[in-house]
Amino acid sequence: MNPFNYISIAEGDNFYDRKEETKRIVDTLQGGNNMVLFAPRRYGKTSLVFRAMQQLEQSGISCVYLDLMPVYSLESFAELYLQALYRKQTSFERFIQMVSALKNIRPKMTFDEFGKPEFGIEFAETKVSPATIADILNLPEKMAQDGRRIVVVMDEFQEIRKLSKFGLEALMRSKIQLQHHANYLFLGSKTHIIQDMFMDKNRPFYNSAITLQISTLPERETIDFITSRLATSGIRISEDLCRYLIARVENIPYYIQLLSAEIWQYMVGELHDVTKDIIDNCFLRVVELKSDYYFERTDRLSVLQKRLLIALTQSGDNIYSGDYIRRYRLVGASSLQKAVAVLLDEGIIDRNEATYAFCDPFYKQYIYNYASQRNASERN
Numbered sequence: 001m002n003p004f005n006y007i008s009i010a011e012g013d014n015f016y017d018r019k020e021e022t023k024r025i026v027d028t029l030q031g032g033n034n035m036v037l038f039a040p041r042r043y044g045k046t047s048l049v050f051r052a053m054q055q056l057e058q059s060g061i062s063c064v065y066l067d068l069m070p071v072y073s074l075e076s077f078a079e080l081y082l083q084a085l086y087r088k089q090t091s092f093e094r095f096i097q098m099v100s101a102l103k104n105i106r107p108k109m110t111f112d113e114f115g116k117p118e119f120g121i122e123f124a125e126t127k128v129s130p131a132t133i134a135d136i137l138n139l140p141e142k143m144a145q146d147g148r149r150i151v152v153v154m155d156e157f158q159e160i161r162k163l164s165k166f167g168l169e170a171l172m173r174s175k176i177q178l179q180h181h182a183n184y185l186f187l188g189s190k191t192h193i194i195q196d197m198f199m200d201k202n203r204p205f206y207n208s209a210i211t212l213q214i215s216t217l218p219e220r221e222t223i224d225f226i227t228s229r230l231a232t233s234g235i236r237i238s239e240d241l242c243r244y245l246i247a248r249v250e251n252i253p254y255y256i257q258l259l260s261a262e263i264w265q266y267m268v269g270e271l272h273d274v275t276k277d278i279i280d281n282c283f284l285r286v287v288e289l290k291s292d293y294y295f296e297r298t299d300r301l302s303v304l305q306k307r308l309l310i311a312l313t314q315s316g317d318n319i320y321s322g323d324y325i326r327r328y329r330l331v332g333a334s335s336l337q338k339a340v341a342v343l344l345d346e347g348i349i350d351r352n353e354a355t356y357a358f359c360d361p362f363y364k365q366y367i368y369n370y371a372s373q374r375n376a377s378e379r380n
Helices: 017-031 044-057 076-086 092-100 130-137 139-144 155-165 168-176 190-200 219-231 237-249 252-269 276-289 291-299 304-314 322-327 333-345 363-380
Strands: 035-038 062-068 105-111 117-123 148-156 182-188 210-213 349-352 357-358
Touching: 017 035, 017 044, 017 182, 017 210, 035 044, 035 190, 044 062, 044 148, 044 182, 062 076, 062 139, 076 092, 076 130, 076 139, 076 155, 092 105, 092 139, 105 130, 130 168, 139 148, 139 182, 148 168, 155 168, 155 182, 155 190, 182 333, 190 210, 190 349, 210 363, 219 237, 219 252, 237 252, 237 276, 252 276, 252 363, 276 291, 276 363, 291 363, 304 333, 304 357, 304 363, 333 349, 357 363
Parallel strands: 035 182, 035 210, 062 148, 148 182
Antiparallel strands: 105 117, 349 357
């Protein structure tokens, strides 16, 4: 069995380091404060939070987890939230009573093929109103009043901006600030958006939560992890090549696991010593395996967006400068800003202060190859 896991949440031996971050999350929430945690995608936020949730549960705090990525309407938000609360209810009858007391929501119970009860809801309104959402947002505090505190974890919290026309952000803030037995942990992967939500004084959530930004994993612990996992199959790798592997994927935890898994798959049972060529070949194998997906993603982009991505394979600094625009044959700054906004929103690139970079190092290689092939074709 492949010793590297990049498919599911890292648990047990697959989760390493992040001890300081875990402790800070647990201490903050146990202390009755709210927290916002952000980092680009694939940095292991969800795995970290699940580790913290495990410790919080052990201390007697009930943790409700919901991923807001699927949210597209007030109805979907209401259903997602109620389902998440139902999964953590301590008294089925009391939870049904609380939901039944909501003015425009009717709980319903069905049974699956094995006779297991399934919770669902029906709306009395044609369209779910903000007032109904307000009632739902009050539920964690009501559930917590039986003496057991609750922590609500909202993953991909920046997605509530899809519902900005309903004033959901301000509504949530108004309800959360009045709750004393429920605390909140907000996660965000689109760092520029989540930072604006909590650091812009004109936004409802300004200064409402303690901020924690997670970065890449420590090199020493990552080297030990890679080395020990490969060694279980008799595969050896030097520290220098471990560093090269880590750098090849820009020290992003998910992609470290992905490239390491590909190297193990390539070598297991036949080869014993990892070489630089093997790392490079396996890196390109991953790019090839994902090429159909990358082709579709690239094909949807505008000419300007493609040109910008090609430029970003070389540099992501000072992209609005006249020199940068001329060098990479980009258009004016205003059009460029719109292209950047789309790529940020799609999660293709991320911004760190004034520097822009690819979120996926394999996609960066794909774009580099794409540009090289296009240039070769033009020369011929």
